[in-house]
Amino acid sequence: MDDYMLIFRHEDGNKVASPEQIQIWMKQTMDWIAGISAKGKFIGGNGLPFEGSQVVWSHGVVTDGPFGEIKETIGGYIMVKAGSFDEAVEFAKGCPILQGEGNSVEVRKIAKHDGVH
Amino acid sequence: MQQQELIPHLFRTEYRKIIAVLCKRFGFDEIETAEDIASDTFMTAAQIWPLQGIPQNPIAWLYAVAKNKAKNFLQRQATFHNKVVPDTATTENASTVTDYEIDLSPKNINDSQLQMMFAICHPAIAPESQIGLSLRILCGFGIEEIADAFLTNKETINKRLYRAKEKLREENIPIALPDRAAIDERLATVLATIYLLFNEGYYSITNNKTLRKELCFEAMRLCYMLVENKFTNKPAANALLSLMCFHASRFEARINKNGDLVLYEEQDTSLWDADLISKGGYFLNCSASGNQLSRYHLEAAIAYWNTRKDDTHEKWEAILQLYNQLLQIEYSPIAALNRTYALSKANGKQEAIIEAEKLNLSGNHFYFTLLGELYTGIDNGKARLHFEKALTLAKTITDKQVIQKKIERLS
Amino acid sequence: MKDYLLVYRTDYSFLPNRTPEEMQAMSKRWMDWFGSIAAQNKLTDRGNRLDFSGKVVRNDNTVTNGPYAEIKESIGGYSVIKAESYEAAVEIAKGCPVFKVGGNVEVREIAAM
Incomplete structure (x- = not known):
């Protein structure tokens, strides 16, 4: 069993959702996580608000937003336990953000602590 | 007798x-x-x-x-x-x-004591009460001795113990070893109490050297009981025992005849207890089984390096990395300061000064003593200012004397 | 104090060419950096490094191999730190060893999910 990170990539972080939509998403997200928890495979996760994000480059250069012209941004992530990449991908397929046009979920295996980041 | x-x-x-x-x-x-x-x-x-x-x-x-x-x-x-x-x-x-x-067979005595240890160190009991009860019930200390150790009077200790016993009853705490599944979690509280007990002796405010030593050895005895028992002989217990052995090895060297603290650099190493150092090494080896790395493992490894007086880069790099890890498990101001000192030895004073200034510990006299040390030889004027600031913050005479000596050395 | 996520991005194509000595020096820089943040009592979670392999699930249900590629870089790891503000979090991020290999750090405030 390995740990995997599921990263929510929104195509356009500037799109404003309505309160009703947000509520539906929240419910769907909670149900999705509950499904993974029920299998004892949810480790944890966080939501990342779109506003204010900064990118630090070498020599202390700081820019707003993830990547300037590119609107694509990370909206959150969760970590799960899975027996294989395929199982982790199956969990990812249930992620509610995938209902949004152009959105995607990146699935990455977490490396064992080895001192190198 | x-x-x-x-x-x-x-x-x-x-x-x-x-x-x-x-x-x-x-x-x-x-x-x-x-x-x-x-x-x-x-x-x-x-x-x-x-x-x-x-x-x-x-x-x-x-x-x-x-x-x-x-x-x-x-x-x-x-x-x-x-x-x-x-x-x-x-x-x-x-x-x-x-x-x-x-x-009253040896087996039942031993079992009962271990079970009492887990009952007293139950998470529902406040740490201060755990220590009081441990001293009284697990170590057989008199009320007066406990009062001496805490620099308070018998009435206060009696009240504290009374409340702690009430709590044991209210919470209906069983006198038994925890379930196998809960052992690591419950053992963590027991080890924390034993370590507090040890530190109470090692860094005690009381001047009674015999009493301080006894507190330390009682803590080691309780930890030894855990290591002797198949059920509680866990890596973290071995690591704590190792750590206490290494520390206790310097007991005779770190306090002089007047009960004053002798700084590490000035200790007579011939007074270090070689037997305890080798015991510390033995239990450190025992602690290396399993894949769990507790704060005691890291502190024991640091304590091991401190039993070696050589001033090598290898030593300081090892200590720096151990503090890097220890701080990630459990932050404490003293670990942050020690880490910065190790950094100065491993990576140089310039980097350590920059790091020290990020620490935000300006209420702590050790912080200014460290800055004074780091500036010594680089900017003695600044070093003096920091030592003087440390002097105004230091509370005990011993601490003040130590800082005064460092100022004298500047000129 | 709030929690901020630091996302480390690098161009992975450089990585295989590193010598063991460079790897070890890099490892020390990361450990010293985490130690530095932890010594300020600002390290919430050292986080993890991510394996280079990855998959991307898209909204049309297709699955592609490899980590999500942004221009040249992709995510190599993350940590969570505590800071008073975005500015303070950015100041901490400026010390990150990822810049030594031409990477960058995205700083994101964390909201409870």
Whole structure:
């Protein structure tokens, strides 16, 4: 069993959702996580608000937003336990953000602590 | 051993055994009775031995007296119980009342003490109370000694212990080892209490050197009991025992005849206890099984490097990395300062000065002492300013003397 | 104090060419950096490094191999730190060893999910 990170990539972080939509998403997200928890495979996760994000480059250069012209941004992530990449991908397929046009979920295996980041 | 020394000595070694067995037998509802019986046993010895001579086997004598007193209590309790509730099935009572024997075999003593350790170090009991109860019940300290260790009076300690015992009853804490599944979590609290007990002795505010040493060795004894038991012999327990052995090895060197602290750099290494250092190494090896890395593992490894006086880059790089990891597990200002000192030795003073200034510990005299050290040789004017600031923040005479010496060395 | 997520991005194509000595020096820089943040009592979670392999699930249900490629870089790892503000979090991020290999750090405030 390995740990995997599921990263929510929104195509356009500037799109404003309505309160009703947000509520539906929240419910769907909670149900999705509950499904993974029920299998004892949810480790944890966080939501990342779109506003204010900064990118630090070498020599202390700081820019707003993830990547300037590119609107694509990370909206959150969760970590799960899975027996294989395929199982982790199956969990990812249930992620509610995938209902949004152009959105995607990146699935990455977490490396064992080895001192190198 | 002279008679007047024998009873206090036996009190220290046997009281805690009798009380653990009696408590286990009676339950926390009768903890005061257990304490009374244990104390009465020694009172009886003090009355009889001077007149009739010391018995051939004093420990067996004490156990026999304690057993008799406990038996009397259980009989009285049964009689009382039968009178108050005379209508309950008498046959049932008859089967229980016949068993008044108290088992003071080495195995039951050991089991009871371990179980008491877990009961007292229950997460529901406040750490301060855990220490008080541990000293009283697990270590057999007198109220006066506990008061001395905490620099307070007997009334305060009595009140504190009273409240702690109430809590044991209220929470209905069982005198038993935890389930196998819960052992690591519960052991963590037990180890934390043992370490607090050790530090109480090692960094104690009391000047009584003998008492301080005893606190340390009691903590080590309790930890040793855990390591000796198959069920509780876990890597973290070995790591803590190793850590305490390494620290205790410097006990004679770090306090001088006047009870003043001797700084590490100025310690006479011939006073370091080689036997304890090698024990520390042994338990550090034992702690290396399993894949769990506790703060005790890291602190023990740091303590190991501190038993080596050579000033090599290898040593300081190892210590730096251990502090890097320790701070990630558990932050403390002193670990942050020690890490920065190790950084100066491994990566140079310039980097350490930048790091030190990020620490935000400006209320701490050790912080300014560190800055003073880092600036020494780079900018002695700044070094002096920092030492002077440290001097105004230091509270104890020892600390002030240490800083004063560093200022004198600048010129 | 709020929690901020630091997302480390690098161009992975450089990585295989590193010598063991460079790897070790890099490892020390990361450990010293985490130690530095932890010594300020600002490290919530050292986080993790991510294996280079990855998959991307898209909203049309297709699954592609490899980590999500942004221009040249992709996510190599993350940590969570505590800071008073975005500015303070950015100041901490400026010390990150990822810049030594031409990477960058995205700083994101964390909201409870």
